[in-house]
Amino acid sequence: MKEEEVNRCQIQEWYPKFKSVSIKTRIHELPEYFVQYLLDDSGPFLLPVSISNDDAFPNRIHNPEEEDDYQVSEGSGDESEQPSLPPSFPELELEIKESIESLGGSVFPKLNWSAPKDSAWISTTGSLRCSSFSEIALLLRSSDSLVHDLCHAYDSCSDKTSSRPRSFFLALRKWYQSLKPEMEFRCFVQNQNLVGISQREVTTCYPALIEKKDSLQALIEDFFLDNLMSRFESENYTFDVYVTKDDRVKVVDFNPWGAFTLPLMFTWEELDQTHSEQGDGVNFRVVESQLSVRPGLKTAVPFDYLDTGTGSGWDQVIRNANEDLQQQTRNAQAGA
Ligand SMILES: Nc1ncnc2c1ncn2[C@@H]1O[C@H](COP(=O)(O)OP(=O)(O)OP(=O)(O)O)[C@@H](O)[C@H]1O
Incomplete structure (x- = not known):
């Protein structure tokens, strides 16, 4: 398989040509700092600060009394204790809010190739139906199957030059409740x-x-x-x-x-x-x-449930995850 064949299957590539015979969709190029937010698993999982009051996940930091939660206590002297500030993507959020409205209020989100199908369980609806930026961010951040899009899309290509495309896109598709x-x-x-x-x-x-x-x-x-x-x-x-x-x-x-x-x-x-x-x-x-x-x-x-064999690409991902887990356990035991 060639990279160009994989690239043609990205929704931002095929949708403009076939939109008259597809599901109504709005596509947003994602800023690199949002991609990094999706990839970052170093700290605690923080939902973005929302610009919207009617968001399904009102962000607690808007409550001034609670902002103290995020302050470093004076004189602690230990930078590593500083809690991370929640990320914020106001421009992207605004664009997404407009798209959700133009698509009737509920959308199905996906990246270049894949939807976060494995994280449906975490949403309040138990599905991929989203009506706010926070709901979309939660599904994307919680998904393991998007790791394929983010890091492994070209693993099967004979002419592989990169582990990821230059840009990532978020496709918002009009939500259909009763697909049979x-x-x-x-x-x-x-x-x-x-x-x-x-x-x-x-x-x-x-x-x-x-x-x-x-x-x-x-x-x-x-x-x-x-x-x-x-x-x-x-x-x-x-x-x-x-x-x-x-x-x-x-x-x-x-x-x-x-x-x-x-x-x-x-x-x-x-x-x-x-x-x-x-x-x-x-x-x-x-x-x-x-x-x-x-x-x-x-x-x-997620395909990793089905094909975790040697050479599938996911064998290495699982090995890395196991090593991380073992390291975390050793660290915890050393700290206890
Ligand atoms: N607009 C929509 N509204 C509601 N459900 C949808 C919508 N689009 C897709 N789905 C459901 O989600 C499933 C997965 O969608 P899609 O094929 O876009 O995801 P994917 O991650 O590319 O999946 P795969 O990797 O299997 O191709 C579809 O089979 C369909 O049941």
Whole structure:
């Protein structure tokens, strides 16, 4: 895989070209100091100071009586005891607030490639639905799966020159409350031909999906031919779609072929061996019975849950985390 193929799958790259067939989205370039805030795991986790009073997480530092909490007591003489001041990103927050309003008040956030799916549990809604800058900052800061975007996006590239893109972007997508999981599909394109379609949520059998399989396949194939084929520049890639109840197809995401992209109901070995020709027929897989569900294979689960083997990239991340943990334990024992 080449870096340019990975780059094409960044939402700020593909969205402008395909916005008429996608979900309404506003994209913000992130200042580097906000990226550093996301990456910084050295101190306590501090939410940014909010400019907004109606924020879902009103920041306590706005209360003057509590500001004393952040003062260094005079004469302590020990700089290392100084508590960190909460960070503040007023310009970015203002831009984001305007975007949230323009998108109807609730958004789904993601960085260049990934959404913070693994941190949904921490939000008050238990989902990625956000209506304020603080909620977005909390999800992004708490996510381990964004480490992929921030530090490992090019790990599978044969021409890797950097561990990260020059800029990071925050995409805010209009929130859809009632997306039906059975209407989401991952589609596999090899040599610019659609070769496979997989049910996206592979832990459940949906009888209605089995009934509609043929008509759904026709809709997705037509969508690919009319909108994506020869317009998305990679030879090999995947795209995710959502089919609405009035049979419109929306592209939700693009991902590179192979590497970190989950093949869902396929394996990358069998997809690699497809050697398709145009007109060869598309292999459409859905869960045909609840008994055939592959245990442990879930979407919306960080890939590190699934592939932590040697060479996956995550083996090193886990080794580092374990070493940090052991060091912290040794420090704590030494201090006790
Ligand atoms: N605008 C939205 N409103 C509500 N839910 C959404 C929205 N966009 C996406 N989702 C849900 O979140 C899931 C993940 O979205 P998305 O594919 O953009 O994230 P991702 O991190 O790129 O995932 P992956 O790495 O699996 O491609 C989707 O399958 C869909 O169920």
